[in-house]
Each structure stands twice: as C-alpha cells, then as structure tokens.
Amino acid sequence: MNAIELQQVGLQYQQYAHPRDALLEWLLRKPRHQVFRALQGIDLCVEQGGSVGLIGDNGAGKSTLLRVLAGNLRQTSGECSIQGRRAALLELGSGVHPEFSGLENARLGLALRGLDTAAVAHYLPQVLDFAELGDFIYQPVKTYSSGMLVRLVFAVAVAVPPDVLIVDEALSVGDQYFQKKSLDRMRAILAGGATLVFCSHNLYQVRELCRQAIWLEQGRLRMHGDAQTVVDAYQDAVRARSSVSAAATLKPAKPSSTEAPVLLQVALLHANNTEQDDVEQPVFNTGQRFAVQVQFTRAGRAADDVHVGIVIRRNDDIQCYGISTLHDQVCMQHNGQQQAEVCFVLEQLPLLSGTYCLEVWLIDRSGVHVYDARERCCPFRVQQYSQAQGLGLTWMAHHWETPALKHEHEVVS
Amino acid sequence: MIALNCLQYSGLLKSLLARDLKERYTNTILGLAWLLIQPLFLLILYTFVFSEVLKIRFESTPSTAVFAFYLFAGLLVFNALAEVLTRAPTLLTERRELLLNTPLPAWILPLLPVGTSLVLEWLALLILCLGLAWWGDMLGWGLVLYVPYCLVRVILSLAAAYCLAILGVFLRDLRQIMPAVLSVLLFISPVLYPLERIPEHFKPLYDWNLLGQLVQGYRQALLEGIFVWQHWLGLLLIATLCLGASLWLFQRLMGKARLVL
Numbered sequence: 213m214n215a216i217e218l219q220q221v222g223l224q225y226q227q228y229a230h231p232r233d234a235l236l237e238w239l240l241r242k243p244r245h246q247v248f249r250a251l252q253g254i255d256l257c258v259e260q261g262g263s264v265g266l267i268g269d270n271g272a273g274k275s276t277l278l279r280v281l282a283g284n285l286r287q288t289s290g291e292c293s294i295q296g297r298r299a300a301l302l303e304l305g306s307g308v309h310p311e312f313s314g315l316e317n318a319r320l321g322l323a324l325r326g327l328d329t330a331a332v333a334h335y336l337p338q339v340l341d342f343a344e345l346g347d348f349i350y351q352p353v354k355t356y357s358s359g360m361l362v363r364l365v366f367a368v369a370v371a372v373p374p375d376v377l378i379v380d381e382a383l384s385v386g387d388q389y390f391q392k393k394s395l396d397r398m399r400a401i402l403a404g405g406a407t408l409v410f411c412s413h414n415l416y417q418v419r420e421l422c423r424q425a426i427w428l429e430q431g432r433l434r435m436h437g438d439a440q441t442v443v444d445a446y447q448d449a450v451r452a453r454s455s456v457s458a459a460a461t462l463k464p465a466k467p468s469s470t471e472a473p474v475l476l477q478v479a480l481l482h483a484n485n486t487e488q489d490d491v492e493q494p495v496f497n498t499g500q501r502f503a504v505q506v507q508f509t510r511a512g513r514a515a516d517d518v519h520v521g522i523v524i525r526r527n528d529d530i531q532c533y534g535i536s537t538l539h540d541q542v543c544m545q546h547n548g549q550q551q552a553e554v555c556f557v558l559e560q561l562p563l564l565s566g567t568y569c570l571e572v573w574l575i576d577r578s579g580v581h582v583y584d585a586r587e588r589c590c591p592f593r594v595q596q597y598s599q600a601q602g603l604g605l606t607w608m609a610h611h612w613e614t615p616a617l618k619h620e621h622e623v624v625s
Numbered sequence: 626m627i628a629l630n631c632l633q634y635s636g637l638l639k640s641l642l643a644r645d646l647k648e649r650y651t652n653t654i655l656g657l658a659w660l661l662i663q664p665l666f667l668l669i670l671y672t673f674v675f676s677e678v679l680k681i682r683f684e685s686t687p688s689t690a691v692f693a694f695y696l697f698a699g700l701l702v703f704n705a706l707a708e709v710l711t712r713a714p715t716l717l718t719e720r721r722e723l724l725l726n727t728p729l730p731a732w733i734l735p736l737l738p739v740g741t742s743l744v745l746e747w748l749a750l751l752i753l754c755l756g757l758a759w760w761g762d763m764l765g766w767g768l769v770l771y772v773p774y775c776l777v778r779v780i781l782s783l784a785a786a787y788c789l790a791i792l793g794v795f796l797r798d799l800r801q802i803m804p805a806v807l808s809v810l811l812f813i814s815p816v817l818y819p820l821e822r823i824p825e826h827f828k829p830l831y832d833w834n835l836l837g838q839l840v841q842g843y844r845q846a847l848l849e850g851i852f853v854w855q856h857w858l859g860l861l862l863i864a865t866l867c868l869g870a871s872l873w874l875f876q877r878l879m880g881k882a883r884l885v886l
Contacts, residue, residue: 231885235795238881284725286880300726307727311648320640324727328636 213295215376215407216258216281221290223251223276223431250276251287251431258407258424260295260375265418265439266411267446268428274411275380277428278302281409282378296375296407299325301366301382310354314345314364317353321368335371342397343367344390358385366394373401378409395421415443419599440599444565448593451528452567472583473518476507476551478572480590493567498596498607502561507553508574508584515544515552518583521573522556525588526566532605534571538579562606563594634733641733642740664704664749668697675817683819690760694753698847699816699840701749702778705742706836707807709782712738714793714800716786721886731879735786742782746775753847762848770846773857778839780864788871794882816840835863 226245228234233244251273258264266274279285280292282300307324308317318339322332340349343363353361362385370377383394398421402408412418418425418439425442427435435442481503482494496502506520521536537544537554544552569591574583601607650656675681676692683695716734723729750771757763793799814837815823823831831837838860845851 226881226884228885231795231797234881234885235792235878238878279725283728285883300728302726303722307723307729309644309648312644316644320644323637323640324723324729326634326637326728329639332636332640 213260214257215260215262215295216256216264216409217291217293218254218256219291221251221254221256221277221280221287221292222249223273223280223285224249224288249431251280254290254433256426256433256436258409260407261402261405262424263402263408263410263422265422265425265443266409266428267413267415267418267425267443268434272428273431274428275302276431278378278380278409278411281376294376297372298376298378299369299372299374300378300380301369302378302380303382308353308361308365311352313351314343314349314353314356315340318343318349318364318368321365322371325368325372327372331372339364339367339371342370342393359387359390362386363390366390366397370394370397370401373404374406376407376409377401380411381413384412384414415447416603419443419603440565441595444595448527448567451526473509473511473513473574474584475572475574475586476509477505478507478570478586478589479505480592481505481555493591493593495593495595496561496563498562498564498594498601499560502558504556504570504572504590505553506556506572507551510550510552511583512550513576517577518544518552519575519577519579520554520556521575523571523573524563524568525571526568526605527591530605532563532568536573536575536579538575538577561594562608564601564604564606565594565596566605567591567593634730637729638733638736638740641737645737645741646744660745660748661752664697664700664745665752667704668693668700671696671700671817681818681822690756691762694757694760694762694848695819695844696817697749697753697756698844699814701746701753702836702840702843703811703814703816704749705746705778706782706785706810708742708745709738709786710789710807711803712741713786713789714796714803716790717794717882718797718886724883724886731882732787732875735783735790735875739779739782739786743779746778757848764847764850767847767850770850770852771843773852773861774839774842774846777842777857777860777864780861780868781835781839784864784867784871787868787875791871791875791878791882794886795878810836814840835860 225248226234227248228237228245237244254277256264266277268274276285278300279302280287281294282298282302283294284300284302307321309320312320315336318336319332322335322339327335343349343366345360345363348356348360353364356364362382366383366386369379377398379398383391386394395417398408398410402421408422410418410421422439424437425439426433427442427446435445480494482496504522506522508518508520510518519536519538519542521534521538523534524532526532535556542554544554569588570586572586572589574585575581576583646657650659653659655662672689672693675696676689681692683692713735716738717724717731720729720734724731754763754768789799789803811817814834815831816836820831820837820841838856842853842857842860845853
C-alpha cells in the first residue's frame with residue numbers, strides 16, 4: 213500500500229503586490245496577481261514503511277512540497293493522498309510561544325495535534341523525558357537556544373508515533389548528541405512501519421536514512437530514484453556549477469612552438485567498450501580497470517625528452533591524482549617512429565562516485581617545459597555499487613583493529 | 626459540522642483560550658485582576674461625568690447608584706463586543722506561523738476573543754450582581770432572562786469575529802480603524818444615556834442599532850425583570866443571519882488569505 217501518492221502535483225503561489233488586491237480580485241473578478249509556480253508536475257509514490265529524502269538547492273520548492281505533504285498547503289493542481297496520521301516538523305520555532313514555558317508549549321503542541329486533555333497528560337511525561345531539558349522546561353521558551361528549542365519541538369512531534377513523519381532541515385541545529393538521538397528515533401519510527409519524508413542539506417544523513425531520494429530543481433522533479441544515485445548526481449551537479457567559474461580563469465596552455473611535440477589523441481580504454489561507445493561520458497565502476505591511451509608526436513626530439521603527465525580532476529576542480537612518465541622514470545620506447553604511444557593504467561580504480569576529467573601534459577625531461585597540454589578532456593563518471601565502499605574521493609587501503617577483541621581474550625584468560 | 630469539530634478540538638480550544646487569557650497578563654504586576662480593573666475604572670469615570678456632571682438619569686430615579694447599574698449593564702455588552710472587535714482584525718495575521726506550519730484549523734481562532742469576551746462579561750456580571758444584592762435590587766430571575774440575550778450577544782460577536790478576522794488579512798487598516806469605530810459605536814448607542822433622551826425624529830434610526838437593542842434587552846432582563854420575546858426573537862434572527870453570512874465569507878476567503886498571510 214502506498215502511504216504517499218502524489219500525481220502531477222503542482223502549486224502556484226498567487227503573488228499580490230498588496231494583501232488588499234486579493235480581496236479586490238475576488239470582488240471584481242479581475243486577476244490582479246502574478247503567478248509563481250513553486251511546484252510543477254510532481255509525481256511521487258512512497259510505499260508504507262518507505263523513506264524518501266528530499267534534496268535540492270535553496271528555493272527549489274522543498275519546503276513547499278513538505279508543506280503540501282503536511283497538509284498545511286493545498287496543491288493547486290494534481291492529486292495528493294496521504295494515508296494515516298501525519299506529524300510534521302517544519303520551520304524551527306513555529307507554533308511555540310516565546311513567553312510561555314517549555315512545559316506549556318509542549319502541552320499546547322500536543323493539543324494542536326488533536327489530543328484531548330487525557331491524552332496530553334499521558335504523553336507529556338514522554339515528551340519531557342525525550343527533550344531532556346531538565347529544569348529549563350519551566351523557563352520561557354524565549355530563553356532557549358535554538359538547539360534546546362528543536363529538542364522540544366522534535367519531542368512533541370514524535371510523541372505519538374505517526375504514520376507519516378515529515379521532517380525539515382530544522383534538526384541540524386541540535387547538538388551531536390541530540391542529532392543522533394533524534395535520528396535513532398526516526399529510524400525506530402521507520403522500523404515501526406511508518407513512512408518518512410526527510411529533507412536535509414546533510415546529504416550523508418539523507419543517504420543513511422532514506423531508501424529513495426528526490427531531487428527538486430526550480431519546482432520540478434529533476435531526479436527520483438535510489439538515494440545513493442540521486443545524492444551522487446546532485447553532488448556532481450553542485451561541483452560542476454562551482455567549477456564553471458574556476459574554469460573561466462584557466463588559460464589554455466599553448467604549445468611553445470609549432471615544431472614542438474603535440475598530443476594527437478587521448479582516449480579512455482574501457483573494459484566493456486561496446487556499451488560506452490554511444491554515450492558522451494563513459495562510466496566506470498570503483499575497483500574496475502581504468503586505462504588512458506595517449507598518442508603524441510615526438511617532432512624529432514629524443515625519446516626521453518618527451519614525457520607524458522596525467523592529472524585526474526574531479527569536476528569541483530580537486531586534483532585527485534597526478535603523475536607523469538618522468539616522475540615514474542618510465543623508459544619511453546625508442547622505436548624511431550615519430551608517433552609514440554603510452555598507456556596509463558589503474559588496475560583497480562580507487563575513485564568513488566563522481567564526475568571526473570583528465571588533464572594531459574606533454575613535458576620535457578626537466579619537467580618544467582610544456583610542449584602541449586589538454587585540459588578538461590575525456591570526462592568520465594565513476595559509480596560505486598554501494599555505500600560499503602565508503603564515501604569521499606577515493607577508496608583507501610585500510611583495515612580495522614578491534615582492541616575490544618583483545619580485551620575479551622584477556623578477560624577470558 | 627462546526628459543533629462536531631468543536632467537540633473534537635475541545636482540548637485544543639481550552640488550552641488556547643487559557644493561553645490567550647494568560648498571554649495578555651503574564652508579566653503584568655496585577656495579572657488577571659486587570660480584567661476587573663478596566664471595566665470598574667470606566668464605570669467610575671462614566672458615572673462621574675454622565676451622572677454627576679451632565680445629570681443624566683435612567684427611569685427618572687434621582688439615585689446615582691441606579692444610574693451606575695444601568696450604565697454597567699450597558700458597558701457589560703459594549704466591553705464584551707469591544708474585546709472582539711479590537712482583536713478580530715489581527716487574529717489571523719498574528720498567528721501566521723501557527724496557521725502555516727501546524728495543523729491548527731483556522732476556524733478555531735475567531736472563537737478565542739469571543740471566549741475571552743464571555744469571561745470578561747461574566748466577571749463584570751458578577752460585580753453587577755454583588756452591587757445589586759448589596760443595594761437590595763437583585764432580581765433572581767433576571768439572571769435567567771439574561772441567558773437568551775447573552776446567547777444573542779455571543780452569536781453577534783461570532784459574526785463580527787469571523788467577518789473581521791478574514792477581512793483583516795486583506796485590509797490591514799482595519800486594525801487602525803477599529804478604535805475609532807468603537808468610540809462612535811459607544812456614543813451613538815444608548816449605553817451612556819437612556820433611549821428616551823433621543824429626539825423623536827432619530828428614533829427610527831435607533832431601532833436598527835443592534836448594540837442599542839441588545840443593551841436594551843440586557844437592561845430589561847437584568848434590572849427590570851422584563852423579557853419581550855418578540856424583541857429577542859427578532860434580534861436572534863438578525864444575529865444568526867449575520868453569523869451565517871460571515872461564516873460563508875470566512876470559508877470563501879480563507880484559501881486566498883493563506884496566500885497573503
């Protein structure tokens with residue numbers, strides 16, 4: 213059964229220059245508003261017990277979508293059906309009264325969720341217990357730090373385990389201890405068969421907590437799928453955007469003279485080439501064989517005076533690895549031909565998911581002089597099978613030591 | 626429908642109302658006593674000006690005390706309505722956060738000032754009864770006759786609250802206008818003076834002054850023990866029609882109001 217079903221949900225904000233225009237419009241039956249499409253054509257299905265992460269830039273429509281899901285905003289087109297009792301934790305500090313104590317606010321918050329006096333009395337101790345605010349619970353909420361406030365608000369929101377839990381960014385202001393506690397609580401609620409919609413800029417949390425993810429861009433669904441894939445794609449896009457500005461400042465290196473050696477071809481050699489021929493960006497898997505073939509002319513130089521350097525860059529301009537035949541002291545083949553060829557091979561590609569490209573340099577034996585260069589060529593993508601390979605830039609050789617085990621032995625002996 | 630919802634939300638309504646009353650008097654030295662001090666202060670002021678200085682009399686009795694009782698019965702109604710009228714225009718805009726971010730149903734909000742006004746009215750009524758009893762003019766069945774008029778007052782207040790609350794979202798000026806409207810209302814209604822003092826050619830106009838009619842009803846019930854049921858039925862009918870119209874308006878415009886809150 214689907215807990216959440218959205219069909220072509222769209223939401224238009226009617227923006228009025230002044231509140232009175234809305235009234236005049238209704239009276240005079242003449243449009244006086246501008247339309248702002250906050251959401252367009254959102255399709256989403258989440259089965260009961262599922263979890264979906266919501267990512268995207270600021271202003272992409274995440275909060276609006278959450279409000280629609282929470283039932284605080286009505287979509288202007290499409291269908292939205294939610295099964296069961298929902299609890300939403302939206303903007304921080306909404307629905308609390310600053311002059312009132314935490315206790316009074318908790319009581320009111322529970323009443324706002326439709327509990328009667330007896331139920332409020334029943335759940336109140338649990339809320340206070342979870343919030344762990346100590347004697348501060350009797351102080352006015354205006355004296356709380358934002359972290360304390362989120363403790364209170366979260367505790368109220370999850371007091372009665374909901375069928376659908378909707379959580380916005382707010383959690384991130386809590387301290388590490390409470391973040392963990394609240395994440396654990398959300399996981400427990402999920403395990404109890406509830407459905408979770410989680411919006412965060414902490415992509416790690418999204419990946420950890422959610423099975424699916426959706427990526428919103430300018431009110432539209434840019435991508436929907438398995439959380440790992442969507443988060444990777446989103447991160448790629450963010451990196452690509454930040455590197456555009458950097459790329460503009462880079463000057464292309466010019467060959468020093470016309471008679472100098474030049475690069476002829478740089479090509480990625482892929483294990484299963486057939487699949488990759490039709491796409492712009494070849495895809496490699498972490499741990500797969502990765503090879504780059506570089507062809508160049510020697511232009512009459514001595515074989516050991518023309519070396520090839522390769523740099524792998526991620527699309528946010530991070531240099532992942534750079535090495536050259538000069539530094540590796542490769543003996544360049546001396547077969548007398550003017551065209552030469554060299555292959556850079558990684559038996560097991562250690563890079564993790566992301567979009568990368570190559571920089572290839574043709575340098576002299578001093579390593580200072582550059583004959584020719586290609587920057588940002590051969591873009592390729594790396595994907596990893598699972599989070600199990602770790603996260604970040606590359607896989608690193610490692611092992612774990614568990615002193616606990618040793619300790620146990622000692623205890624036994 | 627609304628009655629059913631009220632039942633479901635009675636817990637919420639109760640705590641909102643308690644919070645509403647407290648909210649206005651937390652951090653004040655005299656606290657809830659302000660609810661009593663304000664009407665008493667006005668009573669003394671108006672009694673001095675209208676009874677002692679301007680020599681106005683009700684029922685052609687020369688007693689200042691009787692004037693004070695008549696005045697107080699009128700102020701009972703007026704203060705209760707004033708509470709609703711001053712607060713209604715900002716009711717929704719002040720709770721923007723709650724409306725947009727919590728499952729708070731919007732229709733519950735206009736009930737708050739009406740609830741508060743009822744508390745105010747009953748506190749004042751208590752004082753009035755104490756005063757009457759002390760003076761020896763207490764009419765036991767007056768309180769029974771008062772109940773139907775109180776009902777009309779509440780229905781009328783609800784009508785005003787729903788209408789002003791929703792319009793206040795679109796017309797932010799309403800908040801500034803209300804004090805002036807209230808002053809006008811106080812002086813054109815026979816609250817501070819008896820209906821008999823009005824010149825004959827203005828009388829037909831006064832027949833349509835709902836506040837005036839309501840004050841008349843309150844006075845007859847509480848002070849004279851008279852209940853004219855035709856009068857009451859007419860008022861009830863008009864008040865119910867007003868409430869129906871303003872509920873319709875509220876429902877009709879709430880969707881739009883959310884957009885401009």
